[in-house]
Every structure is written in C-alpha cells, then in structure tokens.
Amino acid sequence: MSGRAGQAVGDPVARAVERFRARTGVDVAFAGPCARAGDRLVISYLSGTSTRVLSGLTVVAGSGVGGKAITTRRPVRVVDYVAASGISHEYDRAVTTEGVRAVFAVPVSVAGIGVTAVLYGALRRPSDFGDGILTSACDAAREAGRELAVAREVEQRIAQAAELPGWAALEIRLAHAELLALAGGATDLALGARLREVCGRLARTAAATSGAAAAGGVRGLRLTPRETDVLAQVAVGRSNAEVAGALGLGAETVKSYLRSAMRKLGAHNRVEAVVAARAAGLLP
Template identity: 50%
Template sequence: MTGYERYEGHEGEDADAFALRSALVRLRRDTGLPVALGGLLHDRLKSPPAPGSQRGRLRIDEVSGTYSSALQGIGIATGSGLGGKTVALSRPCAVVDYQEARHISHEYDAVVAAEGLRSVLAVPVIVRRQVRGVLYGALRAPRPMGERILTAAVAAARDVEQALVVREEAQALLMAAREPAVGADAWERVREAHSALRALAPKLDDPLLRAELEAVYGTLASAADSSVRAGRPAPEVRLAPREVDVLACVALGATNAAAAERLGLGAETVKGYLRSAMRKLGARSRWEAVVAARRAGLLP
C-alpha cells in the first residue's frame, strides 16, 4: 500500500471542477504561490471508507502549477497529512517544511516530495458548518507564509463555498418547482418558485444548470394568468430579463430594497427596471404592472 487511495471520477463533477479551477487561479494570482491544489469530499471511493469515518473523503481534484499530475486524484483520509488535519479541525493549517513537520502524519510524503513541495497551507471549504473540501497553496522552499497569503487563500475558499451553495439551492428549487402544485396555495407556491429561480439563475457559473433553471421558470410563466390558460390571446409585450426579475419579486410583495438584495442589484437600479417595465406594460402602479405581466404570460 502507498498510504493513499486514488478515486474514480463520476458524473456531475463538471460544475465542481470549474469552481475549483477558478479558485486555484485566484489563489495563485492573489498570493503569488507557484503551486495550488484543491479537492472536495466525495462519497464514491475505489474502496469503501473506513468504518466510523465522516461522510465522504477528500480527493485532490484539481492541480495548478505542478510539475506532474502525481498529486491529482489522490484520496486523503480525514486526520491524515495536512489536508486531512484541516478536514478534521475545520480550520486552516500550515507547515513550514512538510517533510519535517511534527504535527501532521506523513502518509503522503513521497508524492509531496516528488513535487518538491516544502511550505504548504491548507484552507477548508465549509458549507453549512460542514467541511466540503480543501484548497492548498504551496512553495518549493521552507518559508513561513504570512497573514496576507492566508487571507487570500481563505477568500479563494469562500468562492468555492458560494458556488456550492448556489448550485445546491438551484437543484433544490428545481426539485420543488417540478412537484405537482396541489391545494389552495398552489399558485402562490408556483409564483414563489418562479421568483426564486429567476433570482438564482444569473448567479450560476454552470451553464447547463443555468439553462435548466431558465427552462423551468419559463414553463412556470407559460402557465401564467387565467386568460392565457383559457386560450385567449395574451398581449404582446417584450420585457428585458431583469425587468421580469424585478416584477417577479414585486409580485411576492418585495420592496425595492428587498428586491435589490435578492437580485444583487442596487436599489436605484431596481427602481429603473420597475419604471421601464411599468411604461412598457402601460401600468400606473407596481401592482398594475404585475397584473399586466401575468396577462402577458410573463409571470405565473
């Protein structure tokens, strides 16, 4: 045994890989470190995880600045090596000289030495209080890393955390939106799902998932007002996507400030979109604009 395992890849990792690669680019750019690595905790191992271990085990999914791919795909047991210690403690850990460090185990010395890595920093990716991955930054010389490097590495990890949260929220909304609407509050739940999906879609880096969200909220809107569902012709109105986003928030009773926060826009920008939408719809008030948008099949 080499002291580590290699994972087999599986479907559904493209978005994770994109987030990790982007974070490693940022980490190297902002810290000046020559080497960066990153990985998430995965459930699927080539061999089963040890009894009593936490959900999934860390795998080095992405590498940047390495001489070879020797480190890519390696599975890290919780508590083992620097990354495993970071997972176990849920906080950043660092060593000035990996080979000589006394406070980590040394199962991975051979592959670390093969890359010539000496000073290494590991930062956890934490989502909803659970460690979901680790980012590493490394030097090929035994030098301490200062506060500036730590701060930049933590910021890169936050990027991955945000990407994971957004994607998981999107998937949960998709599942909820596809459930059959039953009961007196069915249309209200449809409208809430439509608004949430529209607000979330622009935040996604994954183009396939974003397209899926857009298709779902388009389907919800097509079932819109009773006049549309009854087969009567809907007024032809063209609104910009952001104008519809704002109206979807307004339809749920959101103030301009609340809509701005939800959509990641400025309050004045929201006002501008709302005024523009009202003008195109021939509406004199926010609520008239919502009603007109529903009649036009733009909102459910």
C-alpha cells in the same frame, strides 16, 4: 498544468483554486471535494502543477495537511512538508515528486453540511507563508462555500420542480426574485455573477419542466440583468413601488426597465411580459 481530474464538487471550487492562485502568486494551488461521509477527499482541481501525481489522489481525514484540515475544520500549514512533525506522512512521495515544500490547506464549509472540499496552496521552497496569503486562501474558501450553498439550494429546488403544487411554485419564484435582488446589490462581483448564473439555471429548468419552452417561447432572447431583476419582482405580484424598494431603484427607473423588457418580449402589459419571459426560459 491546470484543470480538473476525477470527481468534481462543482465549478465554485475550480474558481476558488484559480482565484486564490491569481491573488497570491503561490506556485501551486489545488483542491478536492470531500466524500459525502466526510472521511476523505479526492484532489480534483490543479493549477500550476508540473506533474499529474496529485491528480486523483485520495486524502483520508486526519492524514496529511488536507486530512487534518477536514478533522479540525481549521486551516493547517507546514513550513516544509516532508520535515513537518505535526502531520502524518502518507503522501510524502507525491509531494516530493511534484516538488513542493511549504503546503497549507483550508477547509471549504457549507452551513448544515460541514466541510465539502479542501483548498490547498503550496510553494516550491520552505516558507511559513505570510498572513496575506493565508487570509486570501480563507477568503477564497469562504466565497466557494457561499457559492456552493446557493448552488445546493437551487439544485434541491430544481429536483423538486417536476410536481410542484402552486404554493411551492410561488416559493421558487420568490426565492428566484430574492436571489436576483441579492445579486444586484452584491459588492463581490464574482459572487453576484454566480448568483445570476444559478438563477438562470433555475429559470431554464423550471421552463423545461413546465413545458413552457415547448409552447412557443422565443429561445435565445436576452434581457439585461436589471430588466430580468425587475421582471422577476413583477412575476411575484409586486407593484412598481414595491419593486423599487426591493431593488433599491427609483420608481421611474423601474418603469423604464419594465417598458424595455416588454418591448423585447413583444408584450403589451406586465402579465404578458411575465408569461413571455417564462416561455423563453428567463423566469421560473
């Protein structure tokens, strides 16, 4: 059984659950977002469970494995949950009903906020887990934390986009261009894809807020990721040489991507291309 229940902190945590279980082969993985006050979490994502007993379960900070992970901000593991002496046992019934024995919890942290979610893994037999499993869990939690930090930053900017002065609009465009450059150079393909996803949300929202989309933009038009990267750099006033340096591309390669983007957008020059891309919701 897999899926979401209750309130969700966002897709990065759901992906972390599936990613971690696929990498390690643990019997069960689940996770829950923490309340804004950081005093509890609600289990909202499940993978590999055989019942719904954990769905929507509220775990208070300091209690059980997950609650202890919130307060210590460190991974917590037990070889056999019900017999463990280092945790409280408010959730024994749920754990035994699901049929898991060994359980660990890893906090998902975002800089400037703290613990925003907890990622769990469990086996249906007693085990101290191997270092490889715990390392994979910590990696999945870090990846989710990075994705949540990016999503939070973008959402904050989107929330402020309705009445932006010119300098602030430029800051958003610069941030958008920088995020795309990071995505293009990311060695973690999943993180790169996530960065591009949030950049797309930012561009579409900016277009809707400005009314550009209603002004005759070509909806459904698609550019390749690199065409978008180049055009985002051009949109903040950078020359071809500066674009090449920012993206780690050759100058001729930049020109080729720009020509291709202009052709798709029906533009005769770089300024027209940027305007058309904004109207199509491809750039903020």
